[in-house]
Amino acid sequence: MELGLVGLGKMGGNMRERIRRAGHTVVGYDRNPDLADVHSLEELVGKLSGPRVVWVMVPAGEATQSTIDELAQVLEPGDVVVDGGNSRWTDDERHARELAAKGIGFVDCGVSGGVWGLENGYALMYGGGADDVAKVQPVFDALKPDGDFGAVHAGRVGAGHFAKMVHNGIEYAMMQAYAEGWELLEKVDSVENVREVFRSWQEGTVIRSWLLDLAVNALDEDEHLDDLRGYAQDSGEGRWTVEAAVDHAVPLPAITASLFARFASRQDDSPQMKMIAALRNQFGGHAVEKK
DSSP: OEEEEEOOSHHHHHHHHHHHHTTOEEEEEOSSTTTOSSSSHHHHHHTSOSSOEEEEOSOTTHHHHHHHHHHHHHOOTTOEEEEOSOOOHHHHHHHHHHHHTTTOEEEEEEEEOGGGHHHHOOEEEEESOHHHHHHHHHHHHHHSOSSSOSEEEEESTTHHHHHHHHHHHHHHHHHHHHHHHHHHHHHOTTOOOHHHHHHHTTTTSTTOOHHHHHHHHHHHHSTTOTTSOSOOOOOSHHHHHHHHHHHTTOOOHHHHHHHHHHHHTTOSSOHHHHHHHHHHHHHHOOOOOOO
């Protein structure tokens, strides 16, 4: 089939290559002309036969909104837009309504796989009507990992990005657990080879995982992570997961704690700890450290 792909960065560029390897035609557009096959969204749409499928792979928020707004002006009834970025599920519902008014279908798709997806395939979670999903199905089949699993029609519009959001929330908590265990091992004098302890967990343990494999890779490159600053960004999905948990009264203590741990990483000198130190000094005479 033919696919228009908007956004050819690290993920989008590799996705274009994997889809082409499966025998499909991909017409790609990116603001960077060195990456693009065409020079505008209008030109991209003009090179596709109807009904067209255009996959948007750009940052969530304004970039996605402006891209979909522009596509709505050049696509035709029966065409389908796929948002494969990390948009919030509530944005999907709005995009679907706006496009439906013009007879254009919409599918949201959470994509996981990162830089490894080109060779290993991408885990896909998509939401939308059955007819719209069917028009995109050959692309889903090309992108997913080999085998029977790795892709799911999660439900109605918004379900794909909601599922991906929860996936990323779980990822936050898993990474935090590995990080806390690594720090504790590093602190204990009796453990002399923390990296090899992590490596030993890769076989036969209940905590083995791809994240553990990646942790070992990182320790092989920099055994004590001396070259890294202890700062971790969050891309939004962790916050949205916690907000959704509040909205639905679902307790998520581990995921919530992992999100706040990332916020703590951005403080070189914690204001909260200043107050705690001051209070301990006031009520118990405990020593404080001055700048």
